[in-house]
Amino acid sequence: MADLKPIRSSQDYEDALAEMKALWGTATGTPAGDRLEILATLVDAYEAEHFPIDAPSPQEASQFRSEQQAPTRSGTSARFEIYKDMNGAYRFRFKVNSEVLFTSDAYPNKSLLLAVIDTLRAGAASSIVYDEAA
Incomplete structure (x- = not known):
């Protein structure tokens, strides 16, 4: 080190x-x-x-929540929910229509977790599916 x-x-x-x-x-x-x-x-x-x-104003918080819960064009609502686990590490759940599709590994701080979320969001639209099971 x-x-x-x-x-x-x-x-x-x-x-x-x-x-x-x-x-x-x-x-x-x-x-x-x-x-x-x-x-x-x-x-x-x-x-x-x-x-x-800074903490958002009540109006900003309400608008953000509405935007996060709004259905996308396909009629689904997808979101990342950030939380702290029992050990104090940061994690997220990825939910679609209130169903948890996957959860993240543990990260020591929120900055690192947010960077992971940004990477996932940036790559999602252009990602390719490789079917290795075929």
Whole structure:
């Protein structure tokens, strides 16, 4: 874990994000996976201090909830529900029409979980199905 240090500047932050991107997908419990987890924790702390997210107004919260529950064009309602498990790790459930289709692995912080959700959302429309069972 050599050369890990607190994130004190925007350059430190950008460097940490670049390194996280390079380490993305490494196996948990490996030196690289441990480094990714520590970097994610440091980035989460930096973002909480430098990019705080204000609580929504009641009107904004109501609008967001309505949008999340609105059926899509196909008549289905799909959403990611974020929650903390019993160990304090962040996870999500992917639901379609109130039915849980799958749940995520555990992530040490919300920033990392949100990055996973963004990756899934970005790749969903263009993803290809490979049928290895045929």
